[in-house]
Amino acid sequence: MKKRSIFNTLLFFINSILATGLLLSFFLPYISPNSLPSLTVFSLFVPFLVLINLGFLIYWIVKLHKNVLLSTFVLVLGWFLAPPLIKFSNKEVVLTNDLKVMSYNVRMFNYYKWNDDVTTEQKIYDFVNNESPDVIAFQEFYQSDMIDIKLPYKFIKTKSAKDKFGLAIYSKYPIVNSGSLNFENSANNTIFVDIVRNHDTIRVYNVHLESLKINPNKENFGEKDSERLFKRLANGFKKQADQTERIIQHEYSWKGKKIICGDFNNSAYSWVYKKLADNKKDAFIERGIGLGKTFRYVYPMRIDFILTNEDANINQFKTYNKVKLSDHFPIMSRLNW
Template sequence: MKKLSIINPLLLFINSILATALLLSYLLPYISPKTVPALTIFSLFVPFLVLTNLGFLIYWLIKLHKNTLLSAFVLLIGWFVAPPLLKFSNKEIVLTNDLKVMSYNVRMFNYYKWNDDVTTEQKIYEFINNESPDVISLQEFYQSDLLDIKLPYKYIKTKSATNKFGLAIYSKHPIVNSGSLNFKNSANNTIFIDIVKNMDTIRIYNAHLESLKINPNKENFGEKSSERLFKRLSNGFKKQVSQTESIIKHEYSWKGKKIMCGDFNNTSYSWVYRKLSKNKKDAFIEGGLGTGKTFRYIYPMRIDFILTDKSAVINQFKTYNDNKLSDHYPIMSRLNW
């Protein structure tokens, strides 16, 4: 009995710290990374905080202990003020005139051989062609000599004629306009196309915000020390601010139908997501199921998104979490207006 009397206060202490951290994390979307960049780093850990508080809630419920109220209270607040980590129901409506949109960070089609499977590149092409999207936005694109995506229209923007890395959007529908935002001092970028479908013009953005260069399989995520990792992440989040502002400024003048796909390199609990999703629908929230995890890490991190204008109807959302050809999972949504 004495052992139990020691364990419960210790667990309550840990629970209190994690509950307080989660409560404070609800403020993160309202704090610009330029103001306090250090705080922004914690947006990556919000899924972990949610899961640990949920674990404590279950533990105290089993024990029928009054400490249940602590995590229950914090999680209840999050239910109303933060995007959901977990969706319990989804939509599965398939209409013939849906626009099937995919977004996929392809990790340069395995150009640097991070995957031992030498057929990874061809398997990615096969996956895309088998799924047959109407539009697909590709991040970390590489203009390979083997390139074989069977969609008739495309807009590809690489860093230069010799540097074949960049972004691409492929479409079944004619592209009548395209362009690039050309982020300064960054290997990342955002591009857009306007397609015509059934006499409607739809703008599609492919956004790839500043990469944080996190390697989940290495100590300190691939950095020499925690201090240097902290500094690198802070600088990355600062760049994301100016990139986000560039996107918002560019899209402001477009009043028609709109889709924004991409790898934001940040979670739905961030300032970046709040700004880019303003006056938009999140396809995962509208039609997804589960955690929507898009980055292959030990806990669910949703950093890839499909957002639409408010007039769009999301009929389906899917995360291909059995596809391990990249460090990101492809996502797909069926949209209609």
């Protein structure tokens, strides 16, 4: 009995630390990475903290122990303060006049052969064409000679005239305007197009915020030690903050219908997400099902998003978590106004 009591005391101590960490993380979206970059790194670990606290909750419930109140309190608070980690089944309303928008980080169509399957590039084209989106935003795009996307209009922006890497937007509808924000001192960028559909002009942003260069297959995520990793992540978050402010400033001048999608390289519990999602609907939150995991990592990280105007109707959202052709899963939403 005494040993069991000591074990529960130690377990509750660990529970208290992780519950406090989760509680504090609810305030991270209100802290700019430019003011406290080291602190904002913890936004990446919120899904992990949620799952761990759920584990403690289940353990204390099974034990019928009063310690269950701590994780229960923090998780219930998070339900009201933070974006959901998991969404349960929602009724889908599929309309024939929906705009089908897809976002997909294709990891340069396997240009560097991270996948041994030499048919990966063609499989990505086949997948996209079979799903038949009206608009698709590609991150980590490579301007390959094999490109076979069955959409008539496109805007491709590479980092330089000689470089074939960058971003692309393909559209079923005519593109009447396009541009690039041209992030400085970064391999990442954001581009936009204005498409005309049913006499409506819709602006679509393809966002790829600063990469944190996380390699889940290497020790310390590809860094020599934890201290260097932490510093690298903090610097990455600061760049993301500057890039986010640039996007917000640019999109502010557009008062019409808009879609902001892409790879934010950060979670829904971050400052950059909160800023970009302000006064917008998140397609996953509106119509998503499950964990919404978009990055192929050991725990659920949702870092790819589709956002749109608050007056839009989002009728469907899908994460293609069985399509393992990149280190990201493609996402698609059906919406209209």
